[in-house]
Amino acid sequence: MFPVQRPLSALVALSAICAVLTFSSARADTLDTIMSAKVLKVAVPQDFAPFGSAGPDLQPQGYDIDMANLIARELGVKVEIIPVTSANRIPYLQTHKADLVISSLGKNAEREKVIDFSDAYAPFFSGVYATKEVAVTKPADLAGKTVGATRGAIEEQALTAMVPSDTTIKRFEDNNATIAAFVSGQVDLIATGNTVAAAIAEKSPARAPTLKFVIKDSPCYVGLNKDEPKLLAKVNEIIAKAKSSGELAKLSEKWLKAPLPPGF
Protein backbone atom coordinates (compact mmCIF):
# COMPACT_ATOMS: atom_id res chain seq x y z
CA MET A 1 0.00 0.00 0.00
CA PHE A 2 2.21 2.78 -1.26
CA PRO A 3 0.69 6.19 -0.97
CA VAL A 4 -0.55 7.40 -4.37
CA GLN A 5 -0.34 11.17 -4.29
CA ARG A 6 -2.69 11.89 -7.17
CA PRO A 7 -4.74 8.76 -7.88
CA LEU A 8 -6.59 10.23 -10.87
CA SER A 9 -3.49 11.23 -12.88
CA ALA A 10 -1.86 7.91 -12.02
CA LEU A 11 -4.90 6.12 -13.44
CA VAL A 12 -4.82 8.25 -16.61
CA ALA A 13 -1.09 7.56 -17.10
CA LEU A 14 -1.64 3.83 -16.59
CA SER A 15 -4.45 3.64 -19.16
CA ALA A 16 -2.42 5.68 -21.63
CA ILE A 17 0.46 3.21 -21.32
CA CYS A 18 -1.92 0.26 -21.79
CA ALA A 19 -3.46 1.91 -24.84
CA VAL A 20 -0.05 2.49 -26.39
CA LEU A 21 0.95 -1.09 -25.73
CA THR A 22 -2.21 -2.62 -27.20
CA PHE A 23 -2.05 -0.25 -30.13
CA SER A 24 1.55 -1.14 -31.00
CA SER A 25 0.91 -4.89 -30.70
CA ALA A 26 -1.87 -4.73 -33.26
CA ARG A 27 -0.31 -5.58 -36.59
CA ALA A 28 -1.55 -5.79 -40.13
CA ASP A 29 -1.23 -9.22 -41.75
CA THR A 30 2.41 -9.71 -42.77
CA LEU A 31 1.37 -9.94 -46.42
CA ASP A 32 0.33 -6.29 -46.33
CA THR A 33 3.62 -5.32 -44.66
CA ILE A 34 5.56 -7.18 -47.34
CA MET A 35 3.62 -5.59 -50.18
CA SER A 36 3.94 -2.06 -48.82
CA ALA A 37 7.66 -2.38 -47.98
CA LYS A 38 8.21 -4.28 -51.27
CA VAL A 39 10.62 -6.65 -49.46
CA LEU A 40 10.17 -10.33 -48.54
CA LYS A 41 12.49 -11.52 -45.77
CA VAL A 42 13.19 -15.24 -46.01
CA ALA A 43 15.28 -17.35 -43.63
CA VAL A 44 17.22 -20.04 -45.50
CA PRO A 45 19.76 -22.70 -44.48
CA GLN A 46 23.43 -21.82 -44.86
CA ASP A 47 25.05 -25.24 -44.47
CA PHE A 48 22.67 -27.88 -45.72
CA ALA A 49 23.29 -28.66 -49.36
CA PRO A 50 21.41 -28.96 -51.65
CA PHE A 51 18.75 -26.94 -49.84
CA GLY A 52 20.97 -24.06 -48.85
CA SER A 53 24.72 -23.63 -48.81
CA ALA A 54 27.44 -21.19 -49.81
CA GLY A 55 28.35 -21.45 -53.48
CA PRO A 56 31.89 -21.02 -54.82
CA ASP A 57 31.31 -17.26 -54.84
CA LEU A 58 30.21 -17.45 -51.20
CA GLN A 59 26.65 -16.46 -52.21
CA PRO A 60 23.79 -18.59 -50.86
CA GLN A 61 22.51 -21.11 -53.37
CA GLY A 62 20.14 -24.04 -53.23
CA TYR A 63 16.60 -25.35 -53.56
CA ASP A 64 15.34 -23.15 -50.72
CA ILE A 65 16.97 -20.01 -52.11
CA ASP A 66 15.44 -20.66 -55.52
CA MET A 67 12.07 -21.17 -53.80
CA ALA A 68 12.44 -17.85 -51.94
CA ASN A 69 13.24 -16.09 -55.22
CA LEU A 70 10.23 -17.75 -56.84
CA ILE A 71 7.81 -16.58 -54.15
CA ALA A 72 9.21 -13.03 -54.15
CA ARG A 73 8.94 -12.92 -57.94
CA GLU A 74 5.29 -14.03 -57.84
CA LEU A 75 4.55 -11.38 -55.19
CA GLY A 76 6.36 -8.74 -57.22
CA VAL A 77 8.73 -7.76 -54.42
CA LYS A 78 12.45 -7.93 -53.70
CA VAL A 79 13.77 -10.80 -51.59
CA GLU A 80 16.10 -10.48 -48.61
CA ILE A 81 17.88 -13.80 -47.99
CA ILE A 82 18.72 -14.37 -44.32
CA PRO A 83 21.03 -17.36 -43.65
CA VAL A 84 20.03 -19.18 -40.45
CA THR A 85 20.78 -22.45 -38.68
CA SER A 86 18.42 -25.27 -37.69
CA ALA A 87 18.48 -23.97 -34.13
CA ASN A 88 17.51 -20.35 -34.76
CA ARG A 89 15.27 -20.54 -37.82
CA ILE A 90 12.00 -20.71 -35.90
CA PRO A 91 13.01 -18.02 -33.36
CA TYR A 92 13.88 -15.75 -36.33
CA LEU A 93 10.34 -16.27 -37.61
CA GLN A 94 8.71 -15.72 -34.24
CA THR A 95 10.57 -12.45 -33.63
CA HIS A 96 9.65 -11.27 -37.13
CA LYS A 97 13.26 -11.03 -38.23
CA ALA A 98 12.02 -13.16 -41.13
CA ASP A 99 8.59 -13.30 -42.78
CA LEU A 100 8.96 -16.87 -44.03
CA VAL A 101 11.19 -19.79 -43.14
CA ILE A 102 12.17 -21.84 -46.19
CA SER A 103 14.78 -24.10 -44.62
CA SER A 104 14.09 -27.80 -45.32
CA LEU A 105 11.57 -27.52 -42.50
CA GLY A 106 9.73 -30.71 -41.56
CA LYS A 107 6.30 -30.72 -39.98
CA ASN A 108 5.75 -32.22 -36.53
CA ALA A 109 3.23 -31.78 -33.72
CA GLU A 110 5.59 -29.75 -31.50
CA ARG A 111 6.26 -27.21 -34.23
CA GLU A 112 2.59 -27.06 -35.22
CA LYS A 113 1.91 -25.58 -31.79
CA VAL A 114 4.02 -22.48 -32.46
CA ILE A 115 4.06 -21.91 -36.22
CA ASP A 116 1.96 -22.60 -39.31
CA PHE A 117 3.03 -24.68 -42.30
CA SER A 118 2.25 -24.14 -45.97
CA ASP A 119 1.74 -26.98 -48.42
CA ALA A 120 4.80 -29.09 -49.19
CA TYR A 121 7.21 -27.55 -51.70
CA ALA A 122 10.16 -29.96 -51.72
CA PRO A 123 10.37 -33.72 -51.36
CA PHE A 124 12.49 -35.02 -48.48
CA PHE A 125 12.27 -38.73 -48.01
CA SER A 126 14.38 -41.75 -47.26
CA GLY A 127 14.23 -44.77 -49.49
CA VAL A 128 16.06 -47.76 -50.86
CA TYR A 129 18.33 -46.85 -53.76
CA ALA A 130 20.34 -48.86 -56.28
CA THR A 131 21.74 -48.43 -59.76
CA LYS A 132 19.28 -48.51 -62.66
CA GLU A 133 19.63 -52.21 -63.54
CA VAL A 134 18.74 -53.56 -60.11
CA ALA A 135 15.14 -54.83 -60.21
CA VAL A 136 13.58 -53.93 -56.89
CA THR A 137 10.25 -52.13 -56.51
CA LYS A 138 9.00 -53.02 -53.04
CA PRO A 139 10.32 -54.32 -49.71
CA ALA A 140 9.42 -57.94 -50.55
CA ASP A 141 11.86 -57.82 -53.51
CA LEU A 142 14.73 -57.50 -51.03
CA ALA A 143 14.44 -61.18 -50.06
CA GLY A 144 17.90 -62.76 -50.11
CA LYS A 145 19.57 -59.43 -50.97
CA THR A 146 21.98 -57.21 -49.03
CA VAL A 147 21.21 -53.57 -48.19
CA GLY A 148 23.64 -51.06 -46.67
CA ALA A 149 22.40 -48.51 -44.12
CA THR A 150 23.71 -46.12 -41.48
CA ARG A 151 23.23 -47.56 -38.02
CA GLY A 152 20.67 -45.73 -35.89
CA ALA A 153 19.36 -43.56 -38.72
CA ILE A 154 15.60 -43.33 -39.03
CA GLU A 155 15.59 -45.15 -42.37
CA GLU A 156 17.69 -47.99 -40.93
CA GLN A 157 15.25 -48.60 -38.10
CA ALA A 158 12.23 -48.41 -40.39
CA LEU A 159 13.95 -50.68 -42.94
CA THR A 160 14.75 -53.34 -40.32
CA ALA A 161 11.04 -53.56 -39.58
CA MET A 162 9.87 -53.79 -43.19
CA VAL A 163 12.26 -56.25 -44.89
CA PRO A 164 11.77 -60.03 -45.28
CA SER A 165 13.63 -62.20 -42.77
CA ASP A 166 16.31 -63.39 -45.23
CA THR A 167 17.45 -59.87 -46.18
CA THR A 168 20.90 -58.96 -44.89
CA ILE A 169 21.28 -55.41 -43.60
CA LYS A 170 24.89 -54.24 -43.41
CA ARG A 171 25.02 -51.42 -40.87
CA PHE A 172 27.84 -48.89 -41.05
CA GLU A 173 28.74 -46.44 -38.34
CA ASP A 174 28.17 -43.28 -40.32
CA ASN A 175 26.86 -41.91 -43.60
CA ASN A 176 30.32 -41.71 -45.16
CA ALA A 177 31.03 -45.41 -44.66
CA THR A 178 27.61 -46.31 -46.09
CA ILE A 179 28.25 -44.14 -49.14
CA ALA A 180 31.75 -45.62 -49.53
CA ALA A 181 30.28 -49.12 -49.41
CA PHE A 182 27.80 -48.29 -52.18
CA VAL A 183 30.24 -46.43 -54.40
CA SER A 184 32.92 -49.13 -54.07
CA GLY A 185 30.40 -51.83 -54.94
CA GLN A 186 30.50 -53.62 -51.58
CA VAL A 187 26.72 -53.21 -51.42
CA ASP A 188 24.43 -52.84 -54.40
CA LEU A 189 21.47 -51.43 -52.47
CA ILE A 190 21.45 -48.72 -49.83
CA ALA A 191 18.83 -47.10 -47.63
CA THR A 192 19.44 -43.36 -47.39
CA GLY A 193 17.89 -39.92 -47.78
CA ASN A 194 17.12 -38.41 -51.18
CA THR A 195 19.64 -35.59 -50.65
CA VAL A 196 22.42 -38.09 -49.97
CA ALA A 197 21.42 -40.00 -53.12
CA ALA A 198 21.60 -36.74 -55.07
CA ALA A 199 25.11 -36.09 -53.73
CA ILE A 200 26.22 -39.60 -54.72
CA ALA A 201 24.73 -39.16 -58.21
CA GLU A 202 26.68 -35.94 -58.62
CA LYS A 203 30.04 -37.23 -57.37
CA SER A 204 29.89 -40.76 -58.86
CA PRO A 205 27.70 -40.70 -61.97
CA ALA A 206 28.80 -44.25 -62.84
CA ARG A 207 27.05 -45.54 -59.70
CA ALA A 208 24.16 -43.07 -59.74
CA PRO A 209 21.48 -44.36 -57.38
CA THR A 210 17.87 -44.45 -58.52
CA LEU A 211 14.95 -44.70 -56.11
CA LYS A 212 13.46 -48.18 -55.77
CA PHE A 213 10.89 -47.44 -53.08
CA VAL A 214 10.23 -44.88 -50.35
CA ILE A 215 10.79 -45.79 -46.72
CA LYS A 216 9.61 -42.64 -44.98
CA ASP A 217 8.32 -39.40 -46.41
CA SER A 218 8.90 -36.08 -44.63
CA PRO A 219 8.60 -33.29 -47.20
CA CYS A 220 9.69 -29.70 -46.64
CA TYR A 221 7.19 -26.97 -45.83
CA VAL A 222 7.38 -23.17 -45.74
CA GLY A 223 7.08 -21.94 -42.14
CA LEU A 224 4.96 -18.90 -41.24
CA ASN A 225 3.82 -17.26 -38.03
CA LYS A 226 0.42 -18.21 -36.73
CA ASP A 227 -2.61 -16.01 -37.48
CA GLU A 228 -1.49 -14.89 -40.92
CA PRO A 229 -4.25 -16.32 -43.10
CA LYS A 230 -3.69 -13.98 -46.05
CA LEU A 231 0.02 -14.74 -46.30
CA LEU A 232 -0.59 -18.47 -45.85
CA ALA A 233 -3.21 -18.52 -48.61
CA LYS A 234 -0.96 -16.55 -50.96
CA VAL A 235 2.07 -18.81 -50.34
CA ASN A 236 -0.04 -21.93 -50.92
CA GLU A 237 -1.40 -20.40 -54.11
CA ILE A 238 2.14 -19.73 -55.38
CA ILE A 239 3.26 -23.28 -54.53
CA ALA A 240 0.25 -24.81 -56.31
CA LYS A 241 0.96 -22.66 -59.37
CA ALA A 242 4.64 -23.70 -59.41
CA LYS A 243 3.59 -27.34 -59.17
CA SER A 244 1.17 -27.19 -62.09
CA SER A 245 3.47 -25.09 -64.27
CA GLY A 246 6.30 -27.62 -63.82
CA GLU A 247 8.61 -25.11 -62.16
CA LEU A 248 8.79 -27.17 -58.96
CA ALA A 249 9.68 -30.28 -60.99
CA LYS A 250 12.51 -28.29 -62.60
CA LEU A 251 13.84 -27.30 -59.17
CA SER A 252 13.74 -30.95 -58.10
CA GLU A 253 15.72 -31.99 -61.18
CA LYS A 254 18.22 -29.19 -60.69
CA TRP A 255 19.00 -29.66 -57.00
CA LEU A 256 17.93 -33.22 -56.18
CA LYS A 257 18.85 -34.78 -59.54
CA ALA A 258 15.55 -36.64 -59.49
CA PRO A 259 11.95 -36.00 -60.51
CA LEU A 260 9.33 -35.19 -57.91
CA PRO A 261 8.16 -38.45 -56.33
CA PRO A 262 4.79 -39.72 -57.58
CA GLY A 263 1.84 -38.21 -55.76
CA PHE A 264 3.71 -35.05 -54.68
Added chain:
Amino acid sequence: MIYKLQFDSLLPYWTVLLQGLLFTIILTTVSTAAGIAVGTAGASARVFGPRWLGRIVVGYVEIIRNTPFIVQLFFIYFGLPAAGIKLSESVAAFLAMVINLGAYSTEIIRAGIEAVPKGHLEAGSSLAMSRVEVLRYIVLRQAFAKVWPALSSQIIIVMLGSSVVSQISAQDLTYAANFIQSRNFRAFEVYLVAALIYLSLAIAVRALLRAIGHRFVSVR
Protein backbone atom coordinates in the same frame (compact mmCIF):
# COMPACT_ATOMS: atom_id res chain seq x y z
CA MET B 1 22.03 -36.67 -9.92
CA ILE B 2 22.90 -40.33 -9.64
CA TYR B 3 22.43 -42.21 -12.90
CA LYS B 4 20.36 -45.31 -12.42
CA LEU B 5 21.91 -48.22 -14.26
CA GLN B 6 19.32 -50.30 -16.04
CA PHE B 7 20.91 -53.50 -17.22
CA ASP B 8 17.59 -55.21 -17.86
CA SER B 9 17.30 -53.20 -21.07
CA LEU B 10 20.16 -55.34 -22.41
CA LEU B 11 18.59 -58.70 -21.61
CA PRO B 12 16.50 -59.01 -24.81
CA TYR B 13 19.73 -58.59 -26.82
CA TRP B 14 21.96 -61.11 -25.10
CA THR B 15 22.04 -63.36 -28.20
CA VAL B 16 23.33 -60.42 -30.25
CA LEU B 17 26.15 -59.91 -27.75
CA LEU B 18 26.94 -63.62 -27.73
CA GLN B 19 27.15 -63.77 -31.54
CA GLY B 20 29.43 -60.75 -31.53
CA LEU B 21 31.65 -62.31 -28.87
CA LEU B 22 31.89 -65.55 -30.87
CA PHE B 23 32.85 -63.66 -34.01
CA THR B 24 35.56 -61.75 -32.12
CA ILE B 25 36.97 -64.95 -30.61
CA ILE B 26 37.05 -66.81 -33.94
CA LEU B 27 38.48 -63.81 -35.80
CA THR B 28 41.20 -63.32 -33.20
CA THR B 29 42.14 -67.01 -33.05
CA VAL B 30 42.44 -67.46 -36.80
CA SER B 31 44.19 -64.11 -37.37
CA THR B 32 46.66 -64.78 -34.56
CA ALA B 33 47.68 -68.14 -35.96
CA ALA B 34 48.08 -66.77 -39.48
CA GLY B 35 49.68 -63.55 -38.26
CA ILE B 36 52.38 -65.32 -36.27
CA ALA B 37 53.05 -67.60 -39.24
CA VAL B 38 53.53 -64.51 -41.43
CA GLY B 39 55.73 -62.95 -38.74
CA THR B 40 57.92 -66.03 -38.47
CA ALA B 41 58.31 -66.22 -42.23
CA GLY B 42 59.08 -62.52 -42.46
CA ALA B 43 61.63 -62.53 -39.65
CA SER B 44 63.42 -65.61 -41.02
CA ALA B 45 63.47 -64.11 -44.52
CA ARG B 46 64.86 -60.85 -43.20
CA VAL B 47 67.67 -62.46 -41.17
CA PHE B 48 68.60 -65.49 -43.28
CA GLY B 49 67.18 -64.86 -46.70
CA PRO B 50 68.61 -63.09 -49.75
CA ARG B 51 69.10 -59.31 -49.63
CA TRP B 52 66.26 -58.50 -52.04
CA LEU B 53 63.75 -60.51 -50.00
CA GLY B 54 64.91 -58.75 -46.85
CA ARG B 55 64.24 -55.39 -48.48
CA ILE B 56 60.68 -56.41 -49.41
CA VAL B 57 60.04 -57.50 -45.83
CA VAL B 58 61.40 -54.20 -44.50
CA GLY B 59 59.14 -52.27 -46.88
CA TYR B 60 56.09 -54.25 -45.79
CA VAL B 61 56.88 -53.89 -42.09
CA GLU B 62 57.53 -50.15 -42.26
CA ILE B 63 54.37 -49.41 -44.24
CA ILE B 64 52.13 -51.41 -41.91
CA ARG B 65 53.72 -50.22 -38.67
CA ASN B 66 53.53 -46.57 -39.69
CA THR B 67 49.91 -46.40 -40.82
CA PRO B 68 46.78 -46.71 -38.67
CA PHE B 69 44.99 -50.04 -38.60
CA ILE B 70 41.66 -48.49 -39.52
CA VAL B 71 43.18 -46.92 -42.62
CA GLN B 72 44.58 -50.30 -43.66
CA LEU B 73 41.17 -51.88 -43.05
CA PHE B 74 39.29 -49.24 -45.07
CA PHE B 75 41.84 -49.58 -47.87
CA ILE B 76 41.25 -53.31 -48.09
CA TYR B 77 37.46 -53.12 -47.81
CA PHE B 78 36.56 -49.86 -49.63
CA GLY B 79 39.66 -49.30 -51.75
CA LEU B 80 40.48 -52.68 -53.29
CA PRO B 81 37.13 -53.05 -55.12
CA ALA B 82 38.32 -50.24 -57.38
CA ALA B 83 41.15 -52.60 -58.38
CA GLY B 84 38.65 -55.40 -58.92
CA ILE B 85 39.18 -57.19 -55.59
CA LYS B 86 35.90 -57.22 -53.70
CA LEU B 87 36.10 -58.96 -50.30
CA SER B 88 33.35 -59.64 -47.80
CA GLU B 89 33.71 -57.83 -44.49
CA SER B 90 34.76 -60.98 -42.60
CA VAL B 91 37.49 -61.80 -45.11
CA ALA B 92 38.62 -58.17 -45.22
CA ALA B 93 38.75 -58.05 -41.42
CA PHE B 94 40.75 -61.29 -41.27
CA LEU B 95 43.16 -60.12 -43.97
CA ALA B 96 43.71 -56.74 -42.33
CA MET B 97 44.39 -58.31 -38.95
CA VAL B 98 46.80 -60.89 -40.40
CA ILE B 99 48.71 -58.24 -42.31
CA ASN B 100 48.85 -56.00 -39.26
CA LEU B 101 49.89 -58.66 -36.77
CA GLY B 102 52.29 -60.10 -39.33
CA ALA B 103 54.23 -56.84 -39.54
CA TYR B 104 54.50 -56.29 -35.79
CA SER B 105 55.34 -59.91 -35.02
CA THR B 106 58.00 -59.90 -37.77
CA GLU B 107 59.90 -57.30 -35.80
CA ILE B 108 59.30 -58.99 -32.46
CA ILE B 109 60.41 -62.41 -33.68
CA ARG B 110 63.37 -60.89 -35.52
CA ALA B 111 64.57 -59.47 -32.21
CA GLY B 112 64.33 -62.95 -30.74
CA ILE B 113 66.19 -64.53 -33.66
CA GLU B 114 69.04 -62.03 -33.49
CA ALA B 115 69.39 -62.71 -29.77
CA VAL B 116 70.30 -66.34 -30.42
CA PRO B 117 74.11 -66.58 -30.12
CA LYS B 118 75.86 -67.21 -33.44
CA GLY B 119 77.74 -70.08 -31.86
CA HIS B 120 74.53 -72.08 -31.68
CA LEU B 121 74.04 -71.84 -35.43
CA GLU B 122 77.59 -72.90 -36.05
CA ALA B 123 77.19 -75.81 -33.64
CA GLY B 124 74.07 -76.87 -35.49
CA SER B 125 75.65 -76.84 -38.92
CA SER B 126 78.69 -78.66 -37.59
CA LEU B 127 76.32 -81.46 -36.57
CA ALA B 128 75.22 -81.71 -40.25
CA MET B 129 71.83 -80.16 -39.59
CA SER B 130 70.31 -78.56 -42.67
CA ARG B 131 69.58 -74.84 -42.67
CA VAL B 132 65.89 -75.53 -42.20
CA GLU B 133 66.59 -77.83 -39.24
CA VAL B 134 68.88 -75.25 -37.67
CA LEU B 135 66.21 -72.63 -38.14
CA ARG B 136 63.45 -74.79 -36.74
CA TYR B 137 65.09 -76.57 -33.82
CA ILE B 138 67.78 -74.16 -32.71
CA VAL B 139 66.93 -70.63 -33.76
CA LEU B 140 63.13 -70.34 -33.67
CA ARG B 141 62.70 -72.38 -30.53
CA GLN B 142 65.01 -70.06 -28.61
CA ALA B 143 63.68 -66.94 -30.32
CA PHE B 144 60.11 -67.72 -29.33
CA ALA B 145 61.13 -68.53 -25.78
CA LYS B 146 62.81 -65.13 -25.48
CA VAL B 147 60.04 -63.02 -27.03
CA TRP B 148 56.96 -64.92 -25.91
CA PRO B 149 55.86 -62.21 -23.42
CA ALA B 150 56.22 -59.47 -26.05
CA LEU B 151 54.38 -61.60 -28.60
CA SER B 152 51.58 -62.29 -26.13
CA SER B 153 51.15 -58.56 -25.55
CA GLN B 154 50.98 -57.92 -29.29
CA ILE B 155 48.35 -60.62 -29.67
CA ILE B 156 46.23 -58.99 -26.96
CA ILE B 157 46.66 -55.59 -28.64
CA VAL B 158 45.49 -56.99 -31.96
CA MET B 159 42.57 -58.76 -30.27
CA LEU B 160 41.40 -55.51 -28.68
CA GLY B 161 42.10 -53.67 -31.92
CA SER B 162 39.77 -56.07 -33.68
CA SER B 163 36.95 -53.89 -32.37
CA VAL B 164 37.74 -51.59 -35.30
CA VAL B 165 36.33 -54.10 -37.79
CA SER B 166 32.86 -53.04 -36.67
CA GLN B 167 33.45 -50.00 -38.90
CA ILE B 168 33.09 -52.13 -42.01
CA SER B 169 29.98 -53.81 -40.62
CA ALA B 170 31.79 -57.01 -39.58
CA GLN B 171 29.56 -58.31 -36.80
CA ASP B 172 31.96 -58.48 -33.90
CA LEU B 173 31.38 -57.62 -30.23
CA THR B 174 31.70 -53.85 -30.78
CA TYR B 175 29.25 -54.02 -33.68
CA ALA B 176 26.82 -55.85 -31.38
CA ALA B 177 27.27 -53.20 -28.69
CA ASN B 178 26.74 -50.35 -31.18
CA PHE B 179 23.65 -52.07 -32.55
CA ILE B 180 22.11 -52.59 -29.11
CA GLN B 181 22.88 -49.00 -28.17
CA SER B 182 21.12 -47.72 -31.28
CA ARG B 183 17.99 -49.61 -30.24
CA ASN B 184 17.74 -49.04 -26.47
CA PHE B 185 19.76 -45.80 -26.21
CA ARG B 186 21.44 -47.02 -23.01
CA ALA B 187 25.01 -46.19 -24.00
CA PHE B 188 26.44 -46.37 -20.46
CA GLU B 189 25.13 -49.86 -19.69
CA VAL B 190 25.87 -51.24 -23.16
CA TYR B 191 29.45 -50.07 -23.38
CA LEU B 192 30.14 -50.94 -19.74
CA VAL B 193 29.07 -54.51 -20.44
CA ALA B 194 31.05 -54.60 -23.69
CA ALA B 195 34.16 -53.30 -21.94
CA LEU B 196 33.80 -55.91 -19.19
CA ILE B 197 33.46 -58.67 -21.81
CA TYR B 198 36.61 -57.46 -23.60
CA LEU B 199 38.40 -57.30 -20.24
CA SER B 200 37.42 -60.87 -19.37
CA LEU B 201 38.43 -62.01 -22.84
CA ALA B 202 41.83 -60.31 -22.54
CA ILE B 203 42.46 -61.86 -19.12
CA ALA B 204 41.44 -65.29 -20.40
CA VAL B 205 43.59 -65.02 -23.54
CA ARG B 206 46.58 -63.83 -21.53
CA ALA B 207 46.23 -66.79 -19.16
CA LEU B 208 45.94 -69.15 -22.13
CA LEU B 209 49.05 -67.69 -23.77
CA ARG B 210 50.96 -67.98 -20.51
CA ALA B 211 49.97 -71.64 -20.24
CA ILE B 212 51.01 -72.27 -23.85
CA GLY B 213 54.26 -70.50 -23.07
CA HIS B 214 55.02 -72.74 -20.10
CA ARG B 215 54.02 -75.92 -21.88
CA PHE B 216 55.40 -75.51 -25.40
CA VAL B 217 57.63 -72.50 -25.71
CA SER B 218 59.89 -72.18 -22.71
CA VAL B 219 63.28 -73.80 -23.01
CA ARG B 220 63.22 -76.75 -20.72
